[in-house]
Amino acid sequence: xxxxxxxxxxxxxxxxxxxxxxxxxxxxxxxxxxxxxxxxxxxxxxxxxxxxxxxxxxxxxxxxxxxxxxxxxxxxxxxxxxxxxxxxxxxxxxxxxxxxxxxxxxxxxxxxx
Amino acid sequence: xxxxxxxxxxxxxxxxxxxxxxxxxxxxxxxxxxxxxxxxxxxxxxxxxxxxxxxxxxxxxxxxxxxxxxxxxxxxxxxxxxxxxxxxxxxxxxxxxxxxxxxxxxxxxxxxx
Numbered sequence: 001x002x003x004x005x006x007x008x009x010x011x012x013x014x015x016x017x018x019x020x021x022x023x024x025x026x027x028x029x030x031x032x033x034x035x036x037x038x039x040x041x042x043x044x045x046x047x048x049x050x051x052x053x054x055x056x057x058x059x060x061x062x063x064x065x066x067x068x069x070x071x072x073x074x075x076x077x078x079x080x081x082x083x084x085x086x087x088x089x090x091x092x093x094x095x096x097x098x099x100x101x102x103x104x105x106x107x108x109x110x111x112x113x
Numbered sequence: 114x115x116x117x118x119x120x121x122x123x124x125x126x127x128x129x130x131x132x133x134x135x136x137x138x139x140x141x142x143x144x145x146x147x148x149x150x151x152x153x154x155x156x157x158x159x160x161x162x163x164x165x166x167x168x169x170x171x172x173x174x175x176x177x178x179x180x181x182x183x184x185x186x187x188x189x190x191x192x193x194x195x196x197x198x199x200x201x202x203x204x205x206x207x208x209x210x211x212x213x214x215x216x217x218x219x220x221x222x223x224x225x226x
Binding site: 002004034036041042043044045046089091097098099100101102103104105106 | 117119144146148153154155156158161163168169171203205207214215216217218219220222
């Protein structure tokens with residue numbers, strides 16, 4: 001059973017608008033969440049993270065929101081730019097991640113001009 | 114260049130071949146990981162090494178054999194693979210086995226024929 005779910009395989013957004021990528025998890029032991037961005041033929045690159053003691057973390061155009069009661073997190077990108085077109089992976093860890101990360105299947109974000 | 118280097122980038126091998134994937138990190142991290150990414154599936158954790166000791170083997174078939182001679186190098190030895198083992202194999206490293214600073218390599222695209 002998937003513990004981290006990204007239910008939208010793809011998302012198309014117009015340049016300049018807000019992109020919202022969603023992620024749900026089932027394991028209440030997860031205490032650290034990360035978003036990774038992946039271009040074709042490259043490994044995932046770290047984007048932004050959030051600890052379970054927070055409900056929001058912001059870094060430039062990227063903001064991650066965490067709703068622990070709903071076991072839901074979202075990544076907001078505003079304004080969206082053409083270079084943001086990539087696959088975005090949500091990941092979660094228990095106790096700091098020493099035993100590895102659990103990933104979702106990813107959402108392919110397409111920014112349209 | 115992310116600081117985690119994987120070689121080769123592409124590998125085609127027959128089912129009776131023996132080959133090895135190599136991963137090298139120069140980030141001073143002390144935990145290293147192997148992940149597998151198959152089409153339309155989440156990244157799957159295969160092996161975890163903390164301070165050169167294997168701490169996790171995620172029910173991986175014995176035809177995959179990891180080796181971690183020191184905290185900077187990680188190998189994945191492959192033998193008698195099946196076509197369904199064709200995937201992108203990703204190496205990652207992190208500091209103190211934590212999710213913070215988790216960095217991926219670009220991966221090895223493996224095709225088993």
